[in-house]
Amino acid sequence: MARALIAGSERKVPSGTSVGPASGNERVEVSIYLKDAVPSGHLTRSVLHMARAARLKPSLEQIAQFAREHSLTVTLMEPHRRLMKVSGRIEDLEAAFGTKLHIFEHQGRRFRARTGSLSVPTAFAEKIEAVLGLDNRPIATPKIAFPRVPQAATGYLPSTMGVLYNFPTTHGRGQGECIALIELGGGYRASDVAAAFAAMGISPPTVTAVPVSGGSNDPGRDQGADGEVGLDIQVAGGIAPRARIAVYFAPNTDQGFVDAISAAVHDTVNAPSVLSISWGSAESQWTGQAIASMGSAFSDAATFRVTVCAASGDSLATDGVTDGQAHVDFPASSPLVVGCGGTRIAASKDKISGETVWNSDGGGTGGGVSALFALPPYQLTAKVPVSVSTAKAGRGVPDVASDADPNSGYRVVVDGITQIIGGTSASAPLWAGLFALLNEAHGAVGQPHKVLYAHPSAFRDIRKGDNRSGNVGYSAGLGWDACTGLGSPDGTALLSAFASQS
Numbered sequence: 119m120a121r122a123l124i125a126g127s128e129r130k131v132p133s134g135t136s137v138g139p140a141s142g143n144e145r146v147e148v149s150i151y152l153k154d155a156v157p158s159g160h161l162t163r164s165v166l167h168m169a170r171a172a173r174l175k176p177s178l179e180q181i182a183q184f185a186r187e188h189s190l191t192v193t194l195m196e197p198h199r200r201l202m203k204v205s206g207r208i209e210d211l212e213a214a215f216g217t218k219l220h221i222f223e224h225q226g227r228r229f230r231a232r233t234g235s236l237s238v239p240t241a242f243a244e245k246i247e248a249v250l251g252l253d254n255r256p257i258a259t260p261k262i263a264f265p266r267v268p269q270a271a272t273g274y275l276p277s278t279m280g281v282l283y284n285f286p287t288t289h290g291r292g293q294g295e296c297i298a299l300i301e302l303g304g305g306y307r308a309s310d311v312a313a314a315f316a317a318m319g320i321s322p323p324t325v326t327a328v329p330v331s332g333g334s335n336d337p338g339r340d341q342g343a344d345g346e347v348g349l350d351i352q353v354a355g356g357i358a359p360r361a362r363i364a365v366y367f368a369p370n371t372d373q374g375f376v377d378a379i380s381a382a383v384h385d386t387v388n389a390p391s392v393l394s395i396s397w398g399s400a401e402s403q404w405t406g407q408a409i410a411s412m413g414s415a416f417s418d419a420a421t422f423r424v425t426v427c428a429a430s431g432d433s434l435a436t437d438g439v440t441d442g443q444a445h446v447d448f449p450a451s452s453p454l455v456v457g458c459g460g461t462r463i464a465a466s467k468d469k470i471s472g473e474t475v476w477n478s479d480g481g482g483t484g485g486g487v488s489a490l491f492a493l494p495p496y497q498l499t500a501k502v503p504v505s506v507s508t509a510k511a512g513r514g515v516p517d518v519a520s521d522a523d524p525n526s527g528y529r530v531v532v533d534g535i536t537q538i539i540g541g542t543s544a545s546a547p548l549w550a551g552l553f554a555l556l557n558e559a560h561g562a563v564g565q566p567h568k569v570l571y572a573h574p575s576a577f578r579d580i581r582k583g584d585n586r587s588g589n590v591g592y593s594a595g596l597g598w599d600a601c602t603g604l605g606s607p608d609g610t611a612l613l614s615a616f617a618s619q620s
Contacts, residue, residue: 121216122243126406127236132255134224142209146230147193148251149331149373151380151411152177152200153244157421160564163386166421167198177245178202184239188214199380200247200414214238215249222255229255247414248407250373257372257404258302258397259438260346261429261447263541265524266479273529273538274465276356277318279521279548281468285357285609286555292323292358295554298382298390299350299363299547302370302397304343305335306351307533314352314531315359323355325363326388331377333367341533348532349539350396350547357551361558364388370397372408380415383424391557393419394550395428395455396543400437400445401490409448409490416454423564425557427549428452429542430459430516431484434477435506435591435600443507444590446486446515453494456553456566457515458545459483459602460522461580475583475594475601476523476540483522483542483585485592485600488512496567500598506590517570519580519602520545552609560616570604573615577605 152174157166174197181202182192190206212218216237219230232253238246265271274282306325315322327335337344347365355363366382368374375397382393401409419426431437431447439445450457460476460483476483487505491513502514521527524540532539556563563569570576580602584593592600 120240121237122240123235123237124243124246124249124407126410127249128234129232129253129405131233132222132224132231134222137221137223140208140219140221140230142207144208145205146208146211146251147203147205148211148249149377150181150202150204150246151248153247154200156417160423161421163384163422171197174200177242180242190214199384201380211252215252217252219252227256231255248411250376250408254371254373256370257375258370258399260343261396261398261432261541261543262342262346262349262539263432263481263524265527265538268538271525271527271538273527275318275529276353277320280357282463282465282470283520283607283609285552286559286613289555289559290360292361292554292558295358295361295557296388296390297354297358297361297363297550297554298393299354299365300378300382300393300395300397301347301365301367302374304340304347305337306347307337310348310531310534311351315355318356320359323359323361323363325351325365328364328366328381330366330368330381331374333369333374335365335367337533345532345539346396346543348530349528349543350394352530353528353544354394354547354551357548358554361554362388364390372405376408376411376415379412383415383419383422391424391562392550392553393424393426394547395426395449396546398428398431398447398449400439401448401451401488402439402445404448412449413452416452420454420565423562425456425553425563425566426454427456427458427546429546430457432481432541433484434482434585434587435486436587437484442590444486444505446488447484451488451491451513451515453491453513454565456549457517457603458542458549459485459516459519460542460545461519461602461606462523463521463526473578473580473606475580475585477583477585478523478525483519483601485515485585487514487600496571500571502598503600506592514598514600516603517567518549518604518607520548520606552607556613556616559613563616569615569619574604576608576611576615578608579605
C-alpha cells in the first residue's frame with residue numbers, strides 16, 4: 119500500500135544520550151488529530167460539536183480500521199475535538215507510522231524520541247494534521263522566576279496588583295465566568311489556596327482539577343512546577359475571585375500540551391471563557407504538526423469566543439536558545455493568543471510610581487518577531503520592526519504586559535510556604551483574570567486584539583528598558599514595542615474600551 123509523509127511531523131535528534139531502542143512490547147497511547155475547516159463566525163460548542171461529528175465520522179472510521187489492521191486499539195474517539203487516540207505495542211506503532219523509537223537521557227530525564235517524519239497510507243495522509251505521543255521528550259518550561267535575593271525583593275499580594283492596575287470592581291468580580299489554567303506538571307493543595315486567599319482577605323474561588331492524558335494534580339514532587347500552579351491559581355483568583363478556576367493537568371509533552379488545550383477549549387462542563395497558559399518554548403523547538411494542531415484548538419477557541427492568554431517567556435530576546443539569534447516563545451507567538459510580557463514596578467500607597475521592562479539578574483521578558491507567523495491585521499499600524507536576527511517581518515510578541523520581575527513579584531503560598539515569585543507566568547493569569555472581569559461585564563469578548571490595538575490610551579506605555587541578551591534584543595519605546603507590547607493595563611479604561619464594542 120502506497121504511503122505518504124505526514125506534513126510537519128519531522129523530528130530532529132534530541133539533546134542527550136541515546137540509551138538504545140525502545141522496548142517493542144511497551145504499550146503507548148498516541149493522539150491522532152484530523153484536519154477540519156476553520157468555522158466562519160461564532161458558534162456555540164454544541165453547534166460546532168454536532169456539525170463536526172457528522173463531518174469527520176467517515177475519516178475517523180477509515181483511520182480506526184487502519185489502526186485495527188496494525189493490532190492497535192482505539193481508546194478514544196472525539197470527533198468534536200478532531201481527535202482519536204489509539205494504543206498498542208511500540209513495535210506495532212512503529213510499523214503503523216513508519217518510524218523507530220529510541221530511549222534518550224538528558225538532564226536526569228529519560229524519554230522516547232524519534233527522528234525523521236511519520237508516514238501513513240496515502241489514502242488518508244492528507245486528512246491527518248498530527249500524530250502525537252510516539253515521541254515524548256519534554257516540550258515546555260514554566261515561565262516562572264524567583265528573586266536571586268528573596269530578602270531584598272518586594273512582594274505584592276495578587277489582589278493588590280488589581281488595585282495598582284486600576285481593575286474594575288463595580289461588577290461581581292468574575293461571577294459566572296470560568297478561567298482555565300493549563301499545567302504540565304506540579305499541583306496544588308487546598309490548604310495553600312485557603313491560606314493565600316485568607317492573606318488577601320477574600321473568599322477563595324472554586325478550584326477544580328481536570329486530569330488530561332495521564333496528568334494529575336500531584337503536588338510535592340516538583341517544587342518549581344508547584345510554584346507555577348500556585349502562582350497561576352492565586353493570581354487569576356486574586357484578580358477575579360468569584361470566577362471558577364479549572365486546572366487542566368497534562369504531561370509535559372507536545373501530546374499532553376495539545377490535548378490539554380483541546381480539552382479545555384471543548385469542555386462543556388466547566389465551559390471556560392478564558393484560558394491562561396504559562397508554559398511554552400521557542401518556536402524552533404516545535405514540530406510543524408504540533409503547532410498546527412494547537413493552532414486549530416486556538417481557532418476553535420476563537421469560534422467559541424474564548425480568550426487565550428500566554429506568557430511570552432522569561433529568557434529575554436533569545437528565549438533561552440543558545441544560537442545567538444533572537445527567538446520568540448510559542449504559544450504566545452500565535453496570532454490567536456494574547457502574548458503577555460513582563461515589567462518591573464515600583465509602587466507606593468496603592469499607586470504605581472514607576473514601571474520599566476523586566477530585565478534583571480540574567481532573566482527578563484521574552485519578546486520579538488515571529489519566524490512562523492505573518493504580521494496579523496491588528497498589528498498593521500503598530501510599527502512592528504523586522505526581526506533583529508533575520509531582518510524579516512512577522513507577528514510581533516508580546517501584545518500586552520504587566521508586572522513579572524521577581525524582585526517586584528507576587529506573594530503566594532506554595533507547599534505551605536509563603537514566597538515571592540515572578541515571571542511572565544504571572545502576567546498571563548493576571549490578564550486572564552482581567553478578561554474574566556471584562557467578560558462578566560460585557561459578555562465574552564473572544565478575540566480581543568482588535569480592540570486592544572485600537573485603544574492605546576488604555577495602557578501605561580512602557581518606554582524604559584530592553585530585553586537584550588548579550589547583543590541580541592529590542593528596546594522599549596513610544597507605542598508598541600517587542601518588550602512589553604502595548605504596555606501594562608489600565609483596567610477601568612479597558613472596561614470602557616470593550617463597552618464600546620459590545
